[in-house]
Amino acid sequence: MNLQNMAPNAKRSLFISAGAAVAACAVYFMMVEPAQETIKKLSQRQEESTSRHQQMSIALTNGKTQDARLAECTEKLRQYQSKLLEPLLESTAMRAKSFLDKMAIEAGLSDAEYNALPERKLPVPQKLPSQLYARCPISISFNGSYQAAVSFLLRVEKEFPFVALEALTIHGGQSPEKQHITMVLEWPIKGAVTTPDQKGAVKK
């Protein structure tokens, strides 16, 4: 069919059809598709914002009880920390001596000698804290009777709930009143400090 031979009506009809079809295609590709894309992105943004908003709302609701929780935890940690073995004149053995010497004498133990043994590490929790704690064994050797050593140990266990007996040796001497006793008592102490960049890479 030749365009020149077409009747004017047919020509008009063809042009209108072609124009409308092209315009429809243009509207679809240039407006509808981008609009759909925009809606998709907006939906995603809305979803993210909603989830973040929910998360914030929950945190803010929980935040009302946070102050009490923080105060409670801080107090508990303060109490724990007050029971750690702090060095005296840069010596943990000296500090242990300052705590235990009087008790040993009162129990009837003599010639007490205090030595700090190498620290032992404590397992680390799932969330690595910035301040770690360790075990500090203090070896105490003295002379005295078995009863004196046991009464000393009973008193230590009662008065120092943060002290654990790690090792004990009692060798019988010439007399039951003069036996050589070595006790290794263990305290928790402050250990290594972790930095934020080390935290990510770490786990026991």
Added chain:
Amino acid sequence: MKAVHLNLLKDSERLSSSPIRLRVMAPILCVLALAGVLAWWGFLYTRILVRERQVGALEAEIAQQKAAYDKVTAKQGEISEIEAQIEQIEYFLASRRTWGETLTALAESIPPTVQLTSLEIPEPPPQKLIPPQGFKGIMWGPTENSESVSFVLAGRTTGEKPVYTMMSSFETGVFTNTLVIAKGDDVDEKNRSPKVKSFRQDTARAGDKSRMQAFEIEYRAKERSFAK
């Protein structure tokens, strides 16, 4: 007589006999399609406006709450830090075993014909601090969360019976809080407790000049578990 038919119409001027004519229907359909696509776009555009308003309102609220949220988050971080420190100290507390009562009871449970020459709770083995294969980072703590503890008694006696009496008394009362008793055929050698490490004639002599027996017995004590 033969009739003559004159056809003065061009092909394009010839009308179809069908009531639906393509030259009428095609533009109508195309214009309708255009209108449909425009309406679709209009609908989508309205949705965009509504959603933008919703997202905008949500984001404004988030921005408004951010300062309070940051404060709460910082406080939460502080709490987690303190809780982690408390948790590690509590590992130590969980591992604490008291021996005072056991040792007091021990003095009362030794028969008169048994003389202890030594008593020992040996030091724990060295900690395993070598990182496992493929581990990257710093080993802040040991790989094991527990430590085995043993209790070794050595002494002299006049015979086997007083030692068995002493060992029987260790299976009751306060001793069960610290010592592990694992006997019987179903217990393998490694886990057996107590283990008589030696029982032999001693050089020392009893009051009646008979040779005394020297013994060494090892008990497994309850392990120190560094876990809450």
